[in-house]
Amino acid sequence: MAASTLSRGTLSRGTLSRVARHVVLAVFVLLMIYPLLWMLVSSFKPSNLILSQTGLFPSEITLENYGDGWDALGSPFTLFLGNSLLIGVGSVIGNLFSCSLTAYALARLNFRAGKLYLALTLMTIMLPFHVLVIPQYILFAELGWINTYVPLLLPKFLATDAVFIFLMVQFIRALPRELDQAAMIDGAGPFRIFWSVILPLMQPALITTTIFTFIWTWNDYFGPLLYLTRTELYTVPVALKSLVDTETQSGIGTMFAMSLVSLVPILLFFIFAQRYIIKGIATTGIK
Amino acid sequence: MSDLTRRSFLTWTGVGALSVAAMSLAGCGPSASGGDGSLRFAWWGGSDRQRAYLEALDAFTAEHPEIQVAPEFGDYDAYQERMTTQMAARDVPDVFWIPSPAVLTYREAGLYRDLEGAPGLDLSAFTEEQVESFRLAGTLDTLPKSIFSPVLRYNTNFLEDEGVTLPDQLDWDNLAEFLVDYSANNADGRKGTAYGPYHDMPFESFLRQRGEDLWTEDGTLGASVDGVAAWIDWWEKLRRAGATTSVSEQDGIEPAWSQVGDKVLVTFANSNHIVDDAQAFPDYVFDQRDVPAAEDAAAGYHFTYYSRFAMYSGVPDDRVEAAATLMSFNLNSPELLSLVGLSAGAPPNTELLDQYEPDATPDEQKVIAITREINETEQRPRFEAPAGSGSWRDLMIRELEEVTLGEKTVPDAAASFVEAVEGEIAGA
Amino acid sequence: MTLTSKDTGRRVRGAPGAAGSKPPGGRAKPSGGTRGQGLVAHIFLLPWMIGMIGVTAGPLIASAVLAFTDYDLLSPPQFIGLDNFVRMAGDERFWAAVRVTLVYVLVSVPLQLGFALFLAVVLDKGLRGLSLYRSAFYLPSLLGGSVAIAILWRQIFGENGLVNHVLGWFGIELGSWLQDPSLALSTLVVLNVWTFGSPMVIFLAGLRQIPEELYEASMIDGAGRVRRFVSITIPLLTPIIFLNLILQMISAFQAFTQAHVVSGGSGGPLDSTLFYTLYIYQRGFVNFDMGYASAMAWVLLLVIAAATAANFIVSRRWVYYGDE
Incomplete structure (x- = not known):
């Protein structure tokens, strides 16, 4: 009997602590996403009430922001979502391909210039984008690539996103060398080792790269603004910015509505992708 | 497919690389740089204006099937960022709107094509005198796409609520007095006006009434330290008397209309703004009138601001006629006007305005009325902002921050504003 | 062959688990093909490449x-030697930008990382619905530098915003945080x-x-949760x-978008949110002063590199x- 009381006691204490953790987390989540909740509520208010009636409980509810926003730029919003999706997926593929090759060479292969290359790579993320964009634009304009996706996608296949090279280098360096050596003893060359040992092991890094590449390109504004001048090629952020008139501040409601709509695909993407991070190496093991 | 296997990685990478390559090569069409012979036309605004112009351009193409137009559109900030980049790369749209602080900057950079006698350009609706007023230093290299003037806009419902009317003869002193009174006595805790010395157009009118120019003919700052100080002072007295919304309340020196529109009785604005701004507050009726003027105001202080557009100097000769035809369409087409309305200003073509009047909305009627009233006035010439002065409004806002936060006295702020603007112009 | 991580024997100083799974001898560096x-x-x-x-x-x-x-984007650049760098030394706004940026880096990076690490550990495992929490916590990042942020932040830190509302319960009366030079930067840290x-x-x-x-x-060795965190996880x-x-x-160091969006590009009030890259942007894109902007960018590069x-x-x- 004493034992059962004890076990019941632990049980309820365990449940209690779990409930407490949930409560704390939930409160915290609410605090974090309050601005988004406000935005969600506002998107259902008539446009002219958003800034004058700022409470969370609107006196009037309407779907007009969604309807208006959907067609506001003369094309259905799905067009922009599609464009962003295309660029996002293309960029993910490009970065996974080019950055993993580069990172492997920089992290694992011994050659004299390795350190220099890594330093060079890091240097390229230290220079602010705004002084690079004009020479870059001139380059791509000369090549006749304005109003194509090439200026946005090609660089991704050429390992120009140095952040991800560095990220992968750090993850590879955290992997034990003995793995390579074991494979090497089995007679595997660098390509085999990269392919069969490193790549499967760096899955968390690959997923992380996938998530960030997708979300960052999805949110990228300046590049698409410059390189895609035709409305039918617009990406989501450029379209969103076009909804609000800077001079008159009109269009806030439709911008909120479409911002939320465009959050849905990347949120779904994140929910989907993060599960793979969590599975990670611990459960998949090394085959 | 529980994890990213090597095979799926390979497959996806391969498929991706191929499809991207294919897409880049085939799917995305020709470049914007006139590669396909279409005419690039660039403008700015919100989504309503974009749609209106897209429709108008369709009408244009229907009228001129031989001319294809490639629209390039962005909100005001995005437009300028893109334009700056395109300029540096000499990859500029064929016909483009000119942001007001950049008129002479672009000109100095040689972006404009001389339009004198350009084939396809139809200026028959304008008098010789008008055309002369379009010229910059004697050259016809830009044209006004629309015009507007500074006005004092007021909320008619708020006036009725209190049973008061604005003085018939409005000068700066009696307006200030009226606004202080209103703020102190109205039942709803409203303010006379939003804190607004950042506003460029009434500032220019204020200066002209003192006999000064904002910009001089030879490209310098015309405003004196005293003139700037007098302007800021007028506003500071109002603010300290509690007749304006505070900077904190309106969240910045330059408030969003949607945030202050239902809290104040009057606002300084451009004559065209009423069209969009009134829509933000459908419960109220707004009206507008000429800005206040001292009795001893200098003659010809009234002015009409030309919002300009131009043809890129790099347009090849065989495309000039098409570009000029598009410009003429912007100047003269009743169809375009009926689509875009007056939200970006009244058309400089007065015949067109008369023709449009019956279809105008009630708020647009108010734009038309004031435009006509100001057309009748005597106007001495006004000069555009010189190259390098592009950020003068930011400089003004910074000094106003100093003043309102109590960091600087009004004369000091005025002096450093003048010094900073002159410094930027000299550095350009 | 299933090669679990135990066999790999990481060398972890101070990790009790590592002691239990010894590395397979002090094997020499890979012999094959270093050259x-x-x-x-x-x-x-x-x-x-x-x-x-x-x-x-x-x-x-x-x-x-x-x-x-000296490059104004419109006419060909003129060589002026070190003038841009000399000019920086005497440019008050440059130094304001340096101050703002340093404060921001020193305050916001540790805060953000501490926060992220703490929540990553909490959300790692052991509780139902973690994936939901993770996604909820990630939501704000998805919004990125969206134009909506400008309006949201005014809603929270404006005069009648949420924060002042809450402070009001404790009798603290403040104006708009975004218009107060001593508070504006903290909203960007948040x-x-x-x-x-x-x-x-x-x-x-x-x-x-x-x-x-x-x-x-390490659990077999009887190490507690804190001990495991300190000696293995960290x-x-x-x-x-x-x-x-x-x-x-x-x-x-390169923070731009959020300050640009929240301050409307001005870096105000009184340059209190004038981030270094925002100033670069103003010089380059607003004042067409790309030579100076480039010089500033390279100074930044050197600082970041150092x-x-x-x-x-x-x-x-x-x-x-x-x-x-």
Whole structure:
């Protein structure tokens, strides 16, 4: 009997602590996403009430922001979502391909210039984008690539996103060398080792790269603004910015509505992708 | 497919690389740089204006099937960022709107094509005198796409609520007095006006009434330290008397209309703004009138601001006629006007305005009325902002921050504003 | 063959689990092809090299050259030697930007990383619905530098915003945070901490690379939760902590979008949110002063490079790699 009381006691204490953790987390989540909740509520208010009636409980509810926003730029919003999706997926593929090759060479292969290359790579993320964009634009304009996706996608296949090279280098360096050596003893060359040992092991890094590449390109504004001048090629952020008139501040409601709509695909993407991070190496093991 | 296997990685990478390559090569069409012979036309605004112009351009193409137009559109900030980049790369749209602080900057950079006698350009609706007023230093290299003037806009419902009317003869002193009174006595805790010395157009009118120019003919700052100080002072007295919304309340020196529109009785604005701004507050009726003027105001202080557009100097000769035809369409087409309305200003073509009047909305009627009233006035010439002065409004806002936060006295702020603007112009 | 991480025997100083699974002897450095890997490496590096030469290097060199010129974007650049750098020394706004940026880096990076690490550990495992929480915490980061942020932030930190509302309960009356030079920067620090999702995800991924066996071994040794965190999690996570530190530091030095959006591009009030890159943008894109902007950019690069190098040097004392 004493034992059962004890076990019941632990049980309820365990449940209690779990409930407490949930409560704390939930409160915290609410605090974090309050601005988004406000935005969600506002998107259902008539446009002219958003800034004058700022409470969370609107006196009037309407779907007009969604309807208006959907067609506001003369094309259905799905067009922009599609464009962003295309660029996002293309960029993910490009970065996974080019950055993993580069990172492997920089992290694992011994050659004299390795350190220099890594330093060079890091240097390229230290220079602010705004002084690079004009020479870059001139380059791509000369090549006749304005109003194509090439200026946005090609660089991704050429390992120009140095952040991800560095990220992968750090993850590879955290992997034990003995793995390579074991494979090497089995007679595997660098390509085999990269392919069969490193790549499967760096899955968390690959997923992380996938998530960030997708979300960052999805949110990228300046590049698409410059390189895609035709409305039918617009990406989501450029379209969103076009909804609000800077001079008159009109269009806030439709911008909120479409911002939320465009959050849905990347949120779904994140929910989907993060599960793979969590599975990670611990459960998949090394085959 | 529980994890990213090597095979799926390979497959996806391969498929991706191929499809991207294919897409880049085939799917995305020709470049914007006139590669396909279409005419690039660039403008700015919100989504309503974009749609209106897209429709108008369709009408244009229907009228001129031989001319294809490639629209390039962005909100005001995005437009300028893109334009700056395109300029540096000499990859500029064929016909483009000119942001007001950049008129002479672009000109100095040689972006404009001389339009004198350009084939396809139809200026028959304008008098010789008008055309002369379009010229910059004697050259016809830009044209006004629309015009507007500074006005004092007021909320008619708020006036009725209190049973008061604005003085018939409005000068700066009696307006200030009226606004202080209103703020102190109205039942709803409203303010006379939003804190607004950042506003460029009434500032220019204020200066002209003192006999000064904002910009001089030879490209310098015309405003004196005293003139700037007098302007800021007028506003500071109002603010300290509690007749304006505070900077904190309106969240910045330059408030969003949607945030202050239902809290104040009057606002300084451009004559065209009423069209969009009134829509933000459908419960109220707004009206507008000429800005206040001292009795001893200098003659010809009234002015009409030309919002300009131009043809890129790099347009090849065989495309000039098409570009000029598009410009003429912007100047003269009743169809375009009926689509875009007056939200970006009244058309400089007065015949067109008369023709449009019956279809105008009630708020647009108010734009038309004031435009006509100001057309009748005597106007001495006004000069555009010189190259390098592009950020003068930011400089003004910074000094106003100093003043309102109590960091600087009004004369000091005025002096450093003048010094900073002159410094930027000299550095350009 | 199933090679679990236990067999790999990481060398983890101070990790009790590591002691239980000894590395397979002090095996020498890989003998094969230390020399000969140069060629192989360059094959792997082919895309990177093409990108470096074809895409990255040109603009990089161009901006370096422009740093020594007077370039207004419209007429050809004029060589002016070191004038741009001399001008910086006497430019009050430049120094304001330096101050703002340094404060921001020093305050917001540790805060954001601490936050991200804490939540990554909390959200790592052991509770139902964690994936839901993770996604909710990541939501703000998805919004990025969206135009909506400007309006949201006014809603929260404006005169009648949420924060002042709450402070009002305690009798504290404040004006708009965004218009107060002593408070405006803190709202941007909050914004940065609010979007802690990216480092959190990286931490989560890093936590997943820590072999479960180490924890199991240490539990057998009777180590408590805190002990396990301090002696296993933290040491094994150091490469990832270091990675996050470097990435967040670099991005804090270059913080632009959020300040641009929240202050409407002005960096106000009174330059209190004038981030370094925002000033670069103003000089380059608003004042057409690209020579000066480029010079400023290269100064920033040198500062970031120095800070990164210092971090790399210090990292030898606290970062443990599996390949050492």
